[in-house]
Every structure is written in C-alpha cells, then in structure tokens.
Amino acid sequence: MTDDVYWHAITEHDAAFDFQFYYGVKSTKTFCFPSCKSKAPLRKNVTYFSGVALAQADGYQACQRCQPNKKTQQDTGLVKLIYACNKIEQHSEGSLTALQLAKSMGLTQFQINRLFKKYLNVTPKNYIDQIQLNTLKINLRNTDNVSHAIYQSGIESSSVIYGRMITHLAMTPKNYLKGGAGIKISYAMGETRLGQVLMAATDKGLSFLQFGESKHQLLAQLVTEYPNAEIMLMPEQSAPQLEHWLHLLNLYLAGCSNELNLPLDIRATAFQKRVWDFLKTIPYGEVMSYGEIAKAIGSPKAFRAVANACAGNNIALVIPCHRVIRGDGSLGGYRWGEKRKRMIIDIENKLNI
Ligand SMILES: [Zn+2]
Known part of the structure; x- marks a missing residue:
C-alpha cells in the first residue's frame, strides 16, 4: 500500500483499514486507528505503524478517543470482504472491475481473489457478475422504476453472499456488523x-x-x-x-410531554434509515399509512419494505413507528403488540388524560 492509500483512509475515516495500520501524529505523539473521528492531522505530521507495539516502542501514546490499544481485532478479512461487497453493490450497474476494486482498497488482484475465495469460494469477478445479473433481472421486471429495482437488487444480491457466509460463519454479513461486533x-x-x-x-x-x-x-x-x-x-x-x-x-x-429527543446510536441499512428519519418528521398525534410513507420517501411501490423497516425498529417511541397505520385506517402491526400501539396513539390524541 502506498502512503496515498493510507492517507486517503485517514481522511475518509475508513474503518476497513483499522488494524491494517495505525497512524501516529508527530506533534502530539499519539497514535490512532485510520477510522478515528479526531480532527485530521496535517499530512506532514503523520507517520504510519503496522502494529500497536511498534507505535508504543516509538514513544507514541494511544489516542483516548479511538483507543487503538484497547480494541480487539475483529476478523479483518471479513470486514474487508463486507466492504468490498458493499462497494460492488453500490456499482451494481457493473462499472467496477475486480482490479479497480482491489486498487481502491490497497490490495493486489491476487489478494482480493484470495479474500473472496476464502469466505465465499468465488472470484470477485464471479461476484460482480452475479450482482449484475440480479440487477438486470430486476430491472427487466420493474422497468418503470429503475432506482427501486436497483435497491431491490441489493437485497437479492446479498442473498448470494448470505447463503455462503451462513455456511462459513453461521452468521450473515449484515448481522455480523449489525450484531454489534466490537461495541x-x-x-x-x-x-x-x-x-x-x-x-x-x-x-x-x-x-x-x-x-x-x-x-x-x-x-x-x-x-x-x-x-x-x-x-x-x-x-x-x-x-x-x-x-x-x-x-x-x-x-x-403520561401525555405530559410530546417530545422524546434522546440521543440515538442506530445501526441501519440505508433504506431503514430513510424510513426512520422520515418517521421522526410525522408530527405528534398524527398518523400516516405505509403507502403514504413509501410515496413520501420516493419509493411509492415499497410500502412492504416500509412496513418491514417499521417492524425492524429497535427504538420504540423515539422512532415513532406507532404513527404508521394501514391505508384502510386499521392499526396494522406493531412490534410490541397492537394493544400498546392503540394506547400510544390514544395518548398522543390525549384521549387518555
Ligand atoms: Zn484517535
């Protein structure tokens, strides 16, 4: 890897490079993970280490913020693989070659081949082809809404990796990250x-x-x-x-307050985040239907995906999925039971106080 790749990883706070290298800041004598959210140092002040021990041997102290000395290493190969798969899915129209992908991650063609072989038993080229094929299939099915089709192809293509990863790890890639590894x-x-x-x-x-x-x-x-x-x-x-x-x-x-602004730490797919962000804009005491929300976030056919995103909400009330009901006015489901949903809607309508 060149210094340019290292430096780019630092400016992008790219967690895929954590444990691959650490950077030291000469002026403060501290060292960090590439993903550290501290203010970016001047490039001329930066030096690189391949391990914690090397940094400490040079007299550098671990950064208090990203604590590179305390975190244990996750399966970095897996983290890299997930990063690579996400990259490919973002370019599902097929504009990315395996070599470009490798270069963007500071890997050689040989290394990226080995990475895919190890976890998925396919070449990156096979994987890219598979994604393209899925995208194409779906585009043909839903030619009226290409962007929605591409979103869906992301889900389908994931099933390719999921199947293999479940075999390899007894865990899906999303669950691996969503599962809170390292937190x-x-x-x-x-x-x-x-x-x-x-x-x-x-x-x-x-x-x-x-x-x-x-x-x-x-x-x-x-x-x-x-x-x-x-x-x-x-x-x-x-x-x-x-x-x-x-x-x-x-x-x-108790109906004494209509605000519940708590700081959140949410792990979500891009789509879930879009839905959840939108839910927070529905005013207190009002309700919308799944279909209306799908329309409002620009994916009018995705009402089922909206319902799934609501069902996947982990933070009751603060992300107000209770304000979403069926188009026919019936309550629809609620992760914590319809009875609770009814109660919350009534509280917000001040019927209970
Ligand atoms: Zn740091």
Missing part, C-alpha cells in the same frame, strides 16, 4: 404504563428501547439483536443518565 452496550430496566421496558445504550446514544412481558424476555431480545456486542448492566456512574431518560419516557407516556 459495548449497557442496559437498564424500568417500569412504564406500557409495561416492563429495557433501554440500552452505547457511548454514542440509545440503541435499544423495547417493551416486553418480562425482564428475562427483554434481555434475551437485546442479546439476540446484538449477539456480538459486549453487553453489561448499566454501570453505576451512568445510571442517572438512564434514569433521566426513563423519567422522560414516563412523562411522555
């Missing part, structure tokens, strides 16, 4: 008028807010959602934060 999550339980609630957060914000019938069931849900994360009970020093959030939640459910 710490702490949780706390509480009582609300909608029942037992579990809130869980990373250091960036709330990542899980769900209702359930029992503590045990809620914890099992959390673990299922983030099988690769390090999950722990909220440490004492963070408890007031969560207590405060719980208090806001109870005010909200």
Whole structure:
C-alpha cells in the first residue's frame, strides 16, 4: 500500500483499514486507528505503524478517543470482504472491475481473489457478475422504476453472499456488523404504563428501547439483536443518565410531554434509515399509512419494505413507528403488540388524560 492509500483512509475515516495500520501524529505523539473521528492531522505530521507495539516502542501514546490499544481485532478479512461487497453493490450497474476494486482498497488482484475465495469460494469477478445479473433481472421486471429495482437488487444480491457466509460463519454479513461486533452496550430496566421496558445504550446514544412481558424476555431480545456486542448492566456512574431518560419516557407516556429527543446510536441499512428519519418528521398525534410513507420517501411501490423497516425498529417511541397505520385506517402491526400501539396513539390524541 502506498502512503496515498493510507492517507486517503485517514481522511475518509475508513474503518476497513483499522488494524491494517495505525497512524501516529508527530506533534502530539499519539497514535490512532485510520477510522478515528479526531480532527485530521496535517499530512506532514503523520507517520504510519503496522502494529500497536511498534507505535508504543516509538514513544507514541494511544489516542483516548479511538483507543487503538484497547480494541480487539475483529476478523479483518471479513470486514474487508463486507466492504468490498458493499462497494460492488453500490456499482451494481457493473462499472467496477475486480482490479479497480482491489486498487481502491490497497490490495493486489491476487489478494482480493484470495479474500473472496476464502469466505465465499468465488472470484470477485464471479461476484460482480452475479450482482449484475440480479440487477438486470430486476430491472427487466420493474422497468418503470429503475432506482427501486436497483435497491431491490441489493437485497437479492446479498442473498448470494448470505447463503455462503451462513455456511462459513453461521452468521450473515449484515448481522455480523449489525450484531454489534466490537461495541459495548449497557442496559437498564424500568417500569412504564406500557409495561416492563429495557433501554440500552452505547457511548454514542440509545440503541435499544423495547417493551416486553418480562425482564428475562427483554434481555434475551437485546442479546439476540446484538449477539456480538459486549453487553453489561448499566454501570453505576451512568445510571442517572438512564434514569433521566426513563423519567422522560414516563412523562411522555403520561401525555405530559410530546417530545422524546434522546440521543440515538442506530445501526441501519440505508433504506431503514430513510424510513426512520422520515418517521421522526410525522408530527405528534398524527398518523400516516405505509403507502403514504413509501410515496413520501420516493419509493411509492415499497410500502412492504416500509412496513418491514417499521417492524425492524429497535427504538420504540423515539422512532415513532406507532404513527404508521394501514391505508384502510386499521392499526396494522406493531412490534410490541397492537394493544400498546392503540394506547400510544390514544395518548398522543390525549384521549387518555
Ligand atoms: Zn484517535
């Protein structure tokens, strides 16, 4: 890899290069992961290390922010593979060659071939061809909406990789990343008028807010959602934060407050994010149908995908999927039960107070 590739990885905060190399900042004598979100250093102040020990031997201290000395290495080959597959899917019209892909990741043709062979037992060229074929099939089926078709082809093409990855790892690539690999999550339980609630957060914000019938069931849900994360009970020093959030939640459910602005740390596909971002714009006390939302986000045929995105919401109330109902005015489903959905809609309509 050239210095240019390294430098590009730093300016892009590219996590695919984490553990591949570390960069030291001569002026502060600290070293970081390429993905570190600290302010970018001047290029002339940067030096590169291939390992933590080498950086420390040169007198560099680990950055407090990205903590390159503390994180354990994930399967970097897998992280690279997922990065490569995402890149290919973004270029599903087929404009990307295996060699270009390799170069963009600082790999040789041989290395990228080996990467695909190891996890998927296909060449990158096979994979690119497969994506193109899927895209083409779908485009032919839905010629009236090409962009939607391409979005769908992303899903179908993933099934190619999914099948093979499940064999290899007993896990899908999305679940590997979505599963919280490398993150710490702490949780706390509480009582609300909608029942037992579990809130869980990373250091960036709330990542899980769900209702359930029992503590045990809620914890099992959390673990299922983030099988690769390090999950722990909220440490004492963070408890007031969560207590405060719980208090806001109870005010909200009492109809005393119409805002629930909690910091979120969301892991989502691009489509889920579009839907969830839109849900947050539906005013308190109002409802929309799945179809109306699909139209509003520019994918009028995707109402089923919208319903799936709502069902996949991990953060009840804050991402207000309860404000989405069926086109015929009936409630539609709710991840935490229709009874709760009815209650929340009534609370927002002030029928209960
Ligand atoms: Zn850093």
